[in-house]
Amino acid sequence: MKFKNTAVLLILCDDKDGIVADVTTLLARLGANIVYLDQHTDRQNMKFFMRVEWDLEKFSVGLDDFKTIFTHDSAKKYNMSWELHRSEDRQKMAIFVSKYAHCFFDIISRWKTKEFEVDIPLVISNHEDLREEAGRFGIPYYHIPITKENRSEQTQEQIELLQKHNVDFVVLARYMQIIPPEMIAIYKNRIINIHHSFLPGFPGAKPYHQAFERGVKIIGATGHYVTEELDAGPIIEQAVQRVSHKHSVEDLIATGQDIERRVLARAVKAHIERRILTDNNRTVVFS
Amino acid sequence: MKFKNTAVLLILCDDKDGIVADVTTLLARLGANIVYLDQHTDRQNMKFFMRVEWDLEKFSVGLDDFKTIFTHDSAKKYNMSWELHRSEDRQKMAIFVSKYAHCFFDIISRWKTKEFEVDIPLVISNHEDLREEAGRFGIPYYHIPITKENRSEQTQEQIELLQKHNVDFVVLARYMQIIPPEMIAIYKNRIINIHHSFLPGFPGAKPYHQAFERGVKIIGATGHYVTEELDAGPIIEQAVQRVSHKHSVEDLIATGQDIERRVLARAVKAHIERRILTDNNRTVVFS
Amino acid sequence: MKFKNTAVLLILCDDKDGIVADVTTLLARLGANIVYLDQHTDRQNMKFFMRVEWDLEKFSVGLDDFKTIFTHDSAKKYNMSWELHRSEDRQKMAIFVSKYAHCFFDIISRWKTKEFEVDIPLVISNHEDLREEAGRFGIPYYHIPITKENRSEQTQEQIELLQKHNVDFVVLARYMQIIPPEMIAIYKNRIINIHHSFLPGFPGAKPYHQAFERGVKIIGATGHYVTEELDAGPIIEQAVQRVSHKHSVEDLIATGQDIERRVLARAVKAHIERRILTDNNRTVVFS
């Protein structure tokens, strides 16, 4: 994910004939060299999704002007929901952790190797356990312990921290607390959770114990946007791993950590690269 | 799975020290050349599972005598559940089908190429659709349509057919009917079903429609023994396939057929080769 | 793969700005309801690939007229290689077999269940082994044994049979003979072979023996178009399966058959659905 001087346009609207032709013709007229183009039509729900990315080098208008042009052109004609991004704009990503370090280290590693081109202004946790690890990488660490009694005010403090640091999206790297509706409302489709099962199987607590009890031959993990219903938000990414009767619960937990790492990383990467559109609790993740 | 002059001993008992030593020492004393040995200890439930297979060429006693010896030796000492099989004894397998032919063809193909060394005395169906296909391969086809009203007597007819043909086990190759308790009671852990989802996700009807609605990124299939609780029996085998937003329900169904074929074949193969032990609704499938 | 009243246009040309806009605008003008659109730019070689499929229901011109229009429009402007197909045109597929039946059965099964909407006018083999199986399905079987001495004239006989039956493409379902250049010349990118290894590893004879010797932990199979260089043609599809030290050569062969079946089926399906473009010994396989 190296630096690219491109713009990304994401489109969601009802399916009609001619959308691709109209959008690509407009871009061609403005001198866009398209470097990525993919679209999808959900024929069940007659919805159209599109992602187009173009080089800004020879683009004849500024992005603000393009916004104005597009608003009165295809966006209006097809009644589109759409967003426009400049690839070089670095997003600010907050990480929420609990006691497990494996997902945290994986994310940090991808950030240090520039696979994730983001800023990480802060780590928030309900425990002290990972303070030292965050400190190694010079990332401010906020310990905000949650109890039943203080949940409301602590959530308020979390939100204030996120807003103060202009956080664009939040990654729950095995943060074991439920996210309250007031935070979800502010960061809709911008809070990414990793659930340690192959959803919809084994939602809720202790999924590896559930998997052991059921005797499944494959375990998995699911990266999804957080919604108010627990473990039921739009799925971004899933992966699985074959297991057998030889795996104890502890073995499932250990094996599962590798899947969690990988799934969360892919979900975060798709979000950073603005490849996700969400409709009707389902995602379109462009490749 | 070529012809082998071997015996297979399957053991299940509470875990104790010394079982492997005792069993292998007994076999060594009797001249057994062990060609397969694997065991498993479920430490959660303190159960011991073992599968041992030996060449009968130089075995110094007949299998009936060995049964007597073993009964008074390790089997008694450790209070084992156990079964002994001669590999060359061909099992009789009944196939139940409905309208879908893909699993039926796959099974027949493996039978014709001798991957499955079994006899197939009959196919039973609630529809006429596959009569011609069974006929191509010279397999008798029984059309036993099921309705709410006649379920009980039709089940009785099915059981009589199975017993008349000395059927050892039943494969439900996308047979879309519920198996009544009276048949399950007779063929406990001997009726293999393929469910077209990655259980425990999406049990019951129309799993691919459910998968589409939920927006999962991976679909799967599950081969399991039939128990009274629907889609909740001991899992023998599972496999999955990555899908994306591009897959309509129809695409999921088509993609899923490949997984169903493969999973059912592996489950049936493990059963034929007597590699499965079941305890507490979980299977041990030896490799 | 049900009957569809659509046209498929496949395009290959040097990459230029505006191709998508031009083609989709032309189609929109002619009333095409696009049901599939995907394109790919190989930036290494600056080549552009596109597949577009549209409903012919409301298309305002016949396909012959469209050919004329397109020839003088985008095809000329961008100097395209292109082909146009009507989806309902059934292709004629010949199957070449040797002694192994597993791939043959798999293909026949997909043909009988209408996953493959083709005609199969003949099976050609250098052995008699599968005559009975072809006969079961009413497919004419030609036994053309190949020796070093008669290879040239036997090849001639094969070609005459293929041409007499208007065969569109050939599937080598574990046909263990080398295809001579004169046949490859006629059926360029229309002969699909399954090689039983993960190419470029283990080309040539006895790949499972090679895999065992090397001690690999994963085996695979490769579906590819046949070119004059052995096992070096454009790869269409590959799949793999994890193995371990427990697998003898015989186990690898048995396990491999499942991969071969699956890979060949996917390669054939992509070819039937006209989703493959080939350039520079590499394929673009649209999803």
Add this chain to the structure above:
Amino acid sequence: MKFKNTAVLLILCDDKDGIVADVTTLLARLGANIVYLDQHTDRQNMKFFMRVEWDLEKFSVGLDDFKTIFTHDSAKKYNMSWELHRSEDRQKMAIFVSKYAHCFFDIISRWKTKEFEVDIPLVISNHEDLREEAGRFGIPYYHIPITKENRSEQTQEQIELLQKHNVDFVVLARYMQIIPPEMIAIYKNRIINIHHSFLPGFPGAKPYHQAFERGVKIIGATGHYVTEELDAGPIIEQAVQRVSHKHSVEDLIATGQDIERRVLARAVKAHIERRILTDNNRTVVFS
């Protein structure tokens, strides 16, 4: 991989009847509670491999005495190669790196989360790039630049460092230099390399470029012990990832890093847990 008070016995010898019985009977007599037992017979080469692990709690003899007993018992009778380890003995692992950080971070992460229960006395590199990262974790970093001229003396310096720190085994975490025979001789089957291709495909330099050129549909990585022949040592672990025509060389490199991480981690874990036996350039990796 938590602390375990167990002993691990690894056995390699010619296959004979009765080995399992003899070894398990001896252990049972000495009060061993066996917590792991697996064996393998390579029937091609008539070799027997075994790994047995037992709890030392109630074991009636010390490990030194057991060595003496075993030497004169089964080891002698069957002319075994064997090794005995106490699980709690922490091994010392050296890491060699070049400029890529992804494998380094992954290993460090597993060490910090105690998945790898080893000591890491030093990192050696031919570049300065990762000095800061090693420093974050307090690991001494030795910069030993290699040129054609100084290879011999620099290798000597490396060996001296390894010996001074009592290093048990070496992990080449994308160290891009060839290991000279004099080091391989000292650390036979104790130097683990990650090669960024699915061997035997694409050995040597720039495997992702080779993979792109060949147009493969799956890429992979291979963890192996280093031998004098480049990329030809005993394979410990392999994994793969599906790719498509959409992947540029850069995409293959990025995708591949995830596979490399995972494969190297699994290979290192198997080595730490003493689950690997090597014979005839092939490994037996017990699960």
